[in-house]
Amino acid sequence: MRKSPGIIYAIIALVLFGIGAFQGSRLSRLRDEEAFYRWMVSIANQARLFPDFHTAVDAEGNPTKDKDLFDAVATLSENVLGDIPVTDEDKIAGSDAIQPKIVRAVREGGHEDVLWSLAQSEAFLPPKASFLQYRREHKLMSLGTQFGLTDMYTAEGTVVSLSNMFFGFRKMAANLVWLEVDKHWHSGQMHRMIPLMNTATALDPNFVDAFLLGAWHLAYNFTPQLKETPEALKVYDKKYDTWVGEKEKLYYDGVDFLLDGIRKNPTNYKLYFDLGYAIYELKLVDHPNAVKYLSEAVKHRHDVWVRSTLYRCLQNNGQYEEALAGWEDYRKQFPGTNRADTIAPRFIDINQGLIFERDYKKAFAKASLLDEEAKQLLGKTEEARAQGNADEAARLERESEAKLAEANVEKEVAKPLREKARQTWESRLQKESDDVFAKCALHRMDAEDFARDGRYYEAIALLENARWEVPSFFEEASALIIEYKQKAKIPLTMSEQMAEIREEDEQRIHVEREKNKPVN
């Protein structure tokens, strides 16, 4: 009898051990499902932002299985997910197709619970089994994102995952490696930084600041000593479908580094922001991509100035209406702040002025075209009359008059728009007498007025003064001076001739490149 309680304890311990083992297997299954869920979210994000993700290769150079698996998941989710509204950004570039529901669900946000239940559901067992198999075979590019860290390490091709080696202290190891990066940066040993940056981000894929700072180093700090590569010496980069020199190559290395960070941390706005603004907008001057990534940044939890940066990039990209709407919304949302009271009204005026300018220029251009067509028709009328074809001549004359009338209508439309643009700039200057943008715009309009009246000398004189008065207007004014001198057949200065030769060379190189562009 004395031994019985002892046996009972042993049996209870064994039973509990068994229950623990069962719970352990449940946790293992949950972690697999978590990794699958993270992968689904990551890949849906990538399919929308980086359509060429299917070209990724694994460590041995073979194409990864992400695309195939994603297609299977997308097909299954079409029938299971509810209605997800379609927006303009869901259209796939270059086709009429729209993004699959799962991509739209991730873009819209708020469907995390549904996606998680899909990852656990029986319907998704086949793709989940494939995912686990591809993960074992290291055939996937993006494994988990923010928290499927063990899976990420096995993706690097190692059997023993780094997390095991560091007993969960890999974040500490990443920090210590980053201290080394910092040390090398401040001692000027840039060449030692890159492998350490990659090591730090491999050890801790959630180390967002490593991605941000690493990309900053690549795009800003490695490049200042480099000279600009002449256009003729730039080489074609198939991945980015553009021609790159030494500097551009480093900018795109920064892009790649941030894209890797986005893949592993798809909900962190800072990565999208740096990619869109720091690299695409400021370094590559690629406004469409800048807008694309900044638009992504505002979808996640972000700081308030991210939106204002997006509106400025929208303006630079010619999307004045969207920028205007954004600034007006900004002013309503944050009343009483400096941005809302001082900065937003300025940009509202600027965008309004730019809209008027764009519209009147469009109307004037259309009017010029119609005038030109009317002139040609008049010429044909004279020819027809000379040939004795009175009916044809009459018809052509009527057509010419119709064109002229249309041109006049366009001019009537353009005039008030031009007036409104001028009033917008003048009222801007009244509110802020040293507003550079308004000054540049007024100088430009005045010069255009002179040029339109054939008063090229006055236009050139105005621009000459203006470009020294407003340094940011220098390049635009210089280009206009060259244009008016050519129209007025005034000889160009040596530097202006050199600028023209450079411009012609670049255009010629551009044409040749388009002709001889390698096929992707």
Added chain:
Amino acid sequence: MNGVWTIAVYTWREGMRKKTLIGFLFLSILVIFGATFMTAFLQETSTGMVESDVDAKLIKDICVTAISIFGVLITIFISASVVPTEVENRVIYTVLSKPVRRYEYLLGKFLGIQLIVIINLALMGGLFFMAIYFKQHILPTLLLWSILLTYMEFLIVSAFTFAISCTSTSAVLPTIAGLFIYITGNLTEYLKNVYEAAGQTSKTIDIWIGRVAKALYNVLPNLQNFSLKNQILNLQPNDPPVDVMIPNLIVYALVYAVCGYFMALWIFRRKEL
């Protein structure tokens, strides 16, 4: 139950007076405070556009690591020494001569150990909380979940170390065993890689290694399950997998903890005193 609680409180009081424990606690506080100075090695760096939070991250990671290292050392040390010390000092005879059953005695000791671990973790966590608050001026409420998961991990280590300590009259062997349990618990994940990679050569030994690895992987406690405690600090607001994982991890830890207690009870039941 009064007896259990009395033993627990007495164990806690005795434990908190141990010099080694105070030493570990003091070192951990030093490291947590020192974390703020370590970021002085990082000169003011920001990208052109976005302000970098590397120093805040450094503080968080150092604090989490310090809590993990010192927390597990405190847990192992206290779990390994509580019973053997009393056996060595013969205090246990005095206690057991009272109307206290062995299971009550062990339960009281076990709860006392948990009180010590919880209070130490609370202290270290509180300092971490303050360090982050002063740095970032936000209340890191997710830290509470991280501390909870850390405690759950220590609960498993503590339970099995406690069980082994019941076999020994000295604290040395259980301490070594506790460290071994912690290391093995973290390396269990490796067994998964072994059994997934096994069987490729079709040799019998290869297949059997895979089977043994799979059996061990399924049976042994896997402390890598608690790696969520590190990642949770970067958590996004709505994260369904974590909402499911946390309760399951708590159940996992409690089951193994109770298992460890019953193992201790089985061993202690047979011990000649």
